[in-house]
Amino acid sequence: MDQILFDEVESTRTRHVGFITEGKRFDFTLTYSDLFYGKTIVTCLQSNNSALLDGHDVENLDYLGKMFNLSKEDARHLSNFLQVPLGDPVRNEQY
Numbered sequence: 001m002d003q004i005l006f007d008e009v010e011s012t013r014t015r016h017v018g019f020i021t022e023g024k025r026f027d028f029t030l031t032y033s034d035l036f037y038g039k040t041i042v043t044c045l046q047s048n049n050s051a052l053l054d055g056h057d058v059e060n061l062d063y064l065g066k067m068f069n070l071s072k073e074d075a076r077h078l079s080n081f082l083q084v085p086l087g088d089p090v091r092n093e094q095y
Contacts, residue, residue: 008035015085021077028078031084040086044068055087 013032018025027045039052051057051067058064058079065075 006035017081017085021074021083024074024077026078027079042082042086050073053082053086055083058082058086 005040010033015030016028017030018027020026025046029043029045031041031043033041036052037059039054041050042053043050046071049068051064061075061079062073064070064074064078068075068078070078
């Protein structure tokens with residue numbers, strides 16, 4: 001028998017970002033939610049892969065590479081970019 005584990009409705013804040021580095025294009029959506037304990041839902045619009053990330057998670061290049069199917073160099077570029085929006089202490093205090 002199926003059981004619903006949670007069913008929440010909330011207003012979220014969403015940011016759509018695109019940037020390019022040395023010929024590689026990145027298109028991501030960042031969804032800020034109260035539901036995931038301060039982590040942000042980061043979705044790659046090209047691969048449709050998503051991960052729950054915070055400022056500490058983006059420092060793990062192997063994890064970023066695995067979650068978004070990126071080379072180490074591309075994971076480094078993504079990490080550098082995400083450190084600002086996910087490392088914002090004001091945003092993290094709201095959780």
